Amino acid sequence: MINRDEALRRDAADTLAPLRDQFALPEGVIYLDGNSLGPLPRATPDRLAAVIRGEWGKDLIGSWNSAGWIDLPADVGDQIAPLVGAGAGELIAADSTSVNLFKVLAAALRIVAEDEPGRVEIVSERDNFPTDLYIVQGLSDLLGGRYTLRLVDSADEIPAALGANTALLLLTHVNYRSGAMHDMATLSAAAHEAGALTIWDLAHSAGAVPVALNDDGADFAIGCGYKYLNGGPGAPAFLWVAPRHVGRFRQPLSGWMGHARPFDFVPDYEPGEGVSRYLCGTPAILAMSALECGVETLLAAEPYGGMAALRAKSQALTDFFIECVEARCAGKGLQLVTPRDPARRGSQVSFAFDDAWPLCQALIARGVIGDFRAPDILRFGFAPLYIRFVDVWDAAEVLGTVLDTGEWLEARFVERNAVT
Amino acid sequence: MINRDEALRRDAADTLAPLRDQFALPEGVIYLDGNSLGPLPRATPDRLAAVIRGEWGKDLIGSWNSAGWIDLPADVGDQIAPLVGAGAGELIAADSTSVNLFKVLAAALRIVAEDEPGRVEIVSERDNFPTDLYIVQGLSDLLGGRYTLRLVDSADEIPAALGANTALLLLTHVNYRSGAMHDMATLSAAAHEAGALTIWDLAHSAGAVPVALNDDGADFAIGCGYKYLNGGPGAPAFLWVAPRHVGRFRQPLSGWMGHARPFDFVPDYEPGEGVSRYLCGTPAILAMSALECGVETLLAAEPYGGMAALRAKSQALTDFFIECVEARCAGKGLQLVTPRDPARRGSQVSFAFDDAWPLCQALIARGVIGDFRAPDILRFGFAPLYIRFVDVWDAAEVLGTVLDTGEWLEARFVERNAVT
Structure with missing residues (x-):
């Protein structure tokens, strides 16, 4: 049986869970678009500041060698x-x-x-x-x-x-x-x-x-x-x-x-x-x-099993998302376009939907960030370094809610935004 | 007559002088290598931090549009x-x-x-x-x-x-x-x-x-x-x-x-x-x-006359450097390779010297950063945004001192460094 507790149980059992702390993820956002732009690692701002102020600012041209x-x-x-x-x-x-x-x-x-x-x-x-x-x-x-x-x-x-x-x-x-x-x-x-x-x-x-x-x-x-x-x-x-x-x-x-x-x-x-x-x-x-x-x-995932462990989690996350969405959003017009066999897909799940763009906008408005790919694809990336099972559950719930309320219809006639 | 006071007088009269404050230049360095790598603008660290933490970190993929x-x-x-x-x-x-x-x-x-x-x-x-x-x-x-x-x-x-x-x-x-x-x-x-x-x-x-x-x-x-x-x-x-x-x-x-x-x-x-x-x-x-x-x-130089004013200062700086070096280092083997006519040169002055590489290293050791270009060129850039006339004077003095003392000979047999 799938429910939110089950998602939380899976997170509690996830040995890769500590790797999420490497990222500075904003509050209130479920970020399923790391396949378009990965989120900010916590280490990056300080590293860049050191490169900029120290290596470039102080050591100048010498850093080509010294740094x-x-x-x-x-x-x-x-x-x-x-x-x-x-x-x-x-x-x-x-x-x-x-x-x-x-x-x-x-x-x-x-x-x-x-x-x-x-x-x-x-x-x-x-x-x-x-x-x-x-x-x-x-x-x-x-x-x-x-x-x-x-x-x-x-x-x-x-x-x-x-x-x-x-x-x-x-x-x-x-x-x-x-x-x-x-x-x-x-x-x-x-x-x-x-x-x-x-x-x-x-x-x-x-x-x-x-x-x-x-x-x-x-x-x-x-x-x-x-x-x-x-x-x-x-x-x-x-x-x-x-x-x-x-x-x-x-x-x-x-x-x-x-x-x-x-x-x-x-x-x-x-x-x-x-x-x-x-x-x-x-x-x-x-x-x-x-x-x-x-x-x-x-x-940093090496001590936890590296890419093989990340792959296993990714497959579990994407399996779970398909399961949650098909349970929660049945009959709403979403068509899975990603292979159902986890061995035949990457770390994303995509659904075709006639009005994928406004649906994507409505999800973003509720803090679930996936993306739209023309003409009709709603795409969700599940980076196993930082996505939790509870994020999967919550994202499917939000998707269901948005489809139930029809709030995505409001975004339907807004002009398409270039990148998102 | 040229002397350090004359250099200071020229700086005092330089209407572009305030533009130097835009840069975070390290203490004790005369940076004549902005033609290889320009120095760090003071605004850059905060701007990059805002782009990294705010635009990338918080707004994520949305920044392609929103930012x-x-x-x-x-x-x-x-x-x-x-x-x-x-x-x-x-x-x-x-x-x-x-x-x-x-x-x-x-x-x-x-x-x-x-x-x-x-x-x-x-x-x-x-x-x-x-x-x-x-x-x-x-x-x-x-x-x-x-x-x-x-x-x-x-x-x-x-x-x-x-x-x-x-x-x-x-x-x-x-x-x-x-x-x-x-x-x-x-x-x-x-x-x-x-x-x-x-x-x-x-x-x-x-x-x-x-x-x-x-x-x-x-x-x-x-x-x-x-x-x-x-x-x-x-x-x-x-x-x-x-x-x-x-x-x-x-x-x-x-x-x-x-x-x-x-x-x-x-x-x-x-x-x-x-x-x-x-x-x-x-x-x-x-x-x-x-x-x-x-x-x-x-x-930022626009209100001060823009590129035309920068060019006038650049020509004055390079003229002054040639004058100072030829007065201070006469007979030491430096040969001007940059055109003497300021209208026919850019914002740099180069001298040929048989052992240009060790001489360049000895100057860097004394905080005067120019660079070496194979096989025999000592190259000094004078970016008019931040180089002062007193820097020109001091650099020529250090060059004279290094040639007088022969300390550059010590660097002569050290293996050539890749980039500087």
Whole structure:
């Protein structure tokens, strides 16, 4: 039987519960949007103040060395690496997810072009996060329209879409709308079987579900710092290249930080060792320091079982939410779009609803923050670091109340707000 | 006659002197490296704390709208615009200088390729800041080696290098080593006369010297946020496109923030209006907020005469430094490499010296922070917002003392430090 006491009992039994104290969550809010913007870690304000007042303010330019600023992209990368199954020295924090995708996309396509120039299709999903498709379009356009996107409408169609023309399989591991998670090992193997390479966008995976880039045979990966990694709004993103590919090509955003000896100031580019060649301009130190604090909130889970324990809790939270909503809101028009099998979803639950946008606004007005994704998706993220079972129960209750009262109808004709 | 009292008299007469109070400069330091990393504005720590604790911590995802995060790239761009002679809505803050160069380079070359495909040379200086050359190499390599860098060894050779093969003239307005400043109007006209377009890197100009992008006929420009704009280590950079070109081509880093309607989440890219199409990924809000504080330190000079008054002071400071050093350090082996004519230099003074690196280290040990640029350049920046004439005098005195005592010889055999 499910009720609020049951939720409280589960929280009392939750060994990960102390990890919530790492966050400064506002009162009166159930924050189910950490998959869009992770909340503020308690450690971040003081860390940033120290970086700003001490490292920048007092030590000025000397901090590039004395405070280790120059190493931050590699150091933060090494912190992220174990969360996604990457080895030390294989991953960097830098730039935005979109910019990083451009780098690995160009590198991957160059490898394919050298080996098998006839491969010109990039297989992806029509429902992939749009920026990933836009970056492919931008690069292909730059290359005279050489590459074509082959978009499938459902994950089941992916294997059949891979063939002798396929250069790359580009997928977001966990879909931003539905929350459906791909099987990285199986699809990577299918791509390789077809002679193609893979790029995995881990925006909704890193810090949310265990990822095994090396073990699952991925070729390239990128990911986001401001969602489950809690790095702050617009935090630097990350980039990983399989060791077997990393020395093969110099990516085209060949700025000075990717040079083998940037401070020699020579006029000819020479790519740095390993993944360092995927750096471009001067690293954003303030943003990178905030990202470091965010990543540390996940590393703090190590003594409690790490990503495996977080995954188990995430599955329990999302199972519980589906159960609560289907019990409380039956017959109200919500349709589950997230896979019911917890092994096939990330850390979010989405429902389709005809008027999802006003319903989302009405929930926010009652302190339950999820988000809306056009055209009709109501999306709830359950970051296992800080979401409690009682939050799940309460959110489902509020959702039920809002649907019962019809108060969401009031928001229906208000103009759509850009971001939320 | 020059002496310390004369320096103090000049400071007393300096109407811009109050602007120094905007900065939290450490005691006992003469900071002549604001051309590498601008110092901390006093306003920045509190602003960042408010963004972090209030906007991010309390309002969470809602701040994309309620705090105007989504508009920051355009808003900060509009603040920078008047400093460089750009109009409202023509300039954005985003990404790094290197990434922004890639965007405008690709766009400019595409325009040229469509109009006159035979033009395949990019004229620049061998002594340009290396990342600019590296980005050209990276893009050209991506395009199958289509474009060639034609590097001149001296600015005088530029006009003769422009011709029927020239696609672009790519110059850094103020040279990072010598401090020599190009005549933007004359060289832009020469490039246009030859049928080429221009890209101007304003890294050492923005906030240091008046720039007139529109009036001088520039086509594209990029610049740095962490030097004279005081935006903090690795601050977002900026990008400007002349209105006559902006709608012509969609640049290849076509991420979602450059889309006409990013929150419609449609699978096909459609470039946004104007310069917004040069945005790529999610903006770095913490870093962008710090940049805003930095830019405001320059806008605060408006009531005092703005960039024209800052330029006059900068010329007086650099003139005075040359005068002081040549009087105090005569016969010690320092060779002025910055143009003696103040109209032909930026806001820095550089000397060549055989052992420039150990000399730089010895100066830093005595609190005079300049920097070293390989192989033999000692570089001093004079940001007129906060450098005083007495700092100039004292720095020249310390330089003389260090050369007299020979204490710099002790640093001679220490291994070179990466960044400083």
